[in-house]
Amino acid sequence: MRFKYVCSTCGREYATDEIMYLCPECEKENDGKTFSKGVLRVELSDDVLKEASKKTKVEPEDFYPYETKHRSAFPIGVTPLLKPERIIKETGFKNLFFKLDSQLISGSFKDRASYLVAEQALSHKERKIALASTGNAGAAMSAVGAALGLDIVLFVPYTAPVNKLMQSIIYGAKVIPVKGTYDDAFALSIEYTKMYGGINRNTAYNPMTIEGKKSISIELFEQMGRKEIDAVYVPVGDGCIIAGVAKGFKDLLKAGLIKKLPRLICSQSSKSNAISRALNYSDYSMVNATTIADSISVSLPANGRMAVDYIKESGGWSVEVEDEEIIDAEFALAKCAGVMAEPAASTAYAAFLKDKTHAEEVLGKDANIVVLLTGTGFKDMKVFDGRVKMPEAIENDVKELKRLEF
Numbered sequence: 001m002r003f004k005y006v007c008s009t010c011g012r013e014y015a016t017d018e019i020m021y022l023c024p025e026c027e028k029e030n031d032g033k034t035f036s037k038g039v040l041r042v043e044l045s046d047d048v049l050k051e052a053s054k055k056t057k058v059e060p061e062d063f064y065p066y067e068t069k070h071r072s073a074f075p076i077g078v079t080p081l082l083k084p085e086r087i088i089k090e091t092g093f094k095n096l097f098f099k100l101d102s103q104l105i106s107g108s109f110k111d112r113a114s115y116l117v118a119e120q121a122l123s124h125k126e127r128k129i130a131l132a133s134t135g136n137a138g139a140a141m142s143a144v145g146a147a148l149g150l151d152i153v154l155f156v157p158y159t160a161p162v163n164k165l166m167q168s169i170i171y172g173a174k175v176i177p178v179k180g181t182y183d184d185a186f187a188l189s190i191e192y193t194k195m196y197g198g199i200n201r202n203t204a205y206n207p208m209t210i211e212g213k214k215s216i217s218i219e220l221f222e223q224m225g226r227k228e229i230d231a232v233y234v235p236v237g238d239g240c241i242i243a244g245v246a247k248g249f250k251d252l253l254k255a256g257l258i259k260k261l262p263r264l265i266c267s268q269s270s271k272s273n274a275i276s277r278a279l280n281y282s283d284y285s286m287v288n289a290t291t292i293a294d295s296i297s298v299s300l301p302a303n304g305r306m307a308v309d310y311i312k313e314s315g316g317w318s319v320e321v322e323d324e325e326i327i328d329a330e331f332a333l334a335k336c337a338g339v340m341a342e343p344a345a346s347t348a349y350a351a352f353l354k355d356k357t358h359a360e361e362v363l364g365k366d367a368n369i370v371v372l373l374t375g376t377g378f379k380d381m382k383v384f385d386g387r388v389k390m391p392e393a394i395e396n397d398v399k400e401l402k403r404l405e406f
Contacts, residue, residue: 217248
């Protein structure tokens, strides 16, 4: 076997080829009011890690728990690593990089998890995948489903951005809007799988979502020329992205390819700060998430406990930003780096801007710092309503040019 499951709460190990979601023992303790227990971690066999360590260039496939056969039908990388010259000059951080996962096929980082879940489904001869999403995960799973001929059933909060929902509909998914929150849609999607079968793709609930997301760390390792990465700013909602980033670097560490983990910086809106609160105050209770950054608006993080553990292990910390700071960062990315990032992705850059002084003290301005930009801004243009005004048209007359002030 290439892998085994390990409960991140109690440490029980499960060596099985069968599909597993949560630890059956720890799952019984979940009360719907505090962070979930029993999230399973995938541990690769020593043979898999040893084989990867011998390669002069590694790829995500070297660290996947499943054999992947369809990457040519749905390529998931390598996404660009941008060095923003104007922002570097302005901030003084000489080795600042933006990882542009907005360039993946569906426009977000969520393609990574969705692709591996699709491979999991196909390896088990399943054709139906159900999930909940505020938009990006659903669009990603729907895109992969379209490419590989899978049936996607998507539960979404009815308030999710229409552009993201239309993506999934156009890809051919069965979209079911729910009069409630993401957490409500999450619960319904799990019940749907229990009733009708298929695979459930929900983040953290299905351990393969974290395994798929770790591919970004394998890419970064090679893109950075195998140089040490000092810190990664990650937008955080349910804790699955930052756990995936951590897992990728932990696998590289176990394979002997890196000497230490980069510090993981949990970037959250102050209006959806459950993991930040847990990290700083050991408070694992539900919050009332209301942030404009819908992709990271989560009241009860599905992978909160694992995320907190990984952040602490890396020596990282959390940064909370206001929603207006997120929008300001979104504008700054567009105007100073030519990058359109959605609010959730812009949260990571907003956190970096707010954290500059602290980062300089801890890391130094020569540190290799990566900011993850996880989704394209074209998915959620509504956030600009009232903030951007279309210029008035001029007459088709050369004399009108004299009125222009630039």
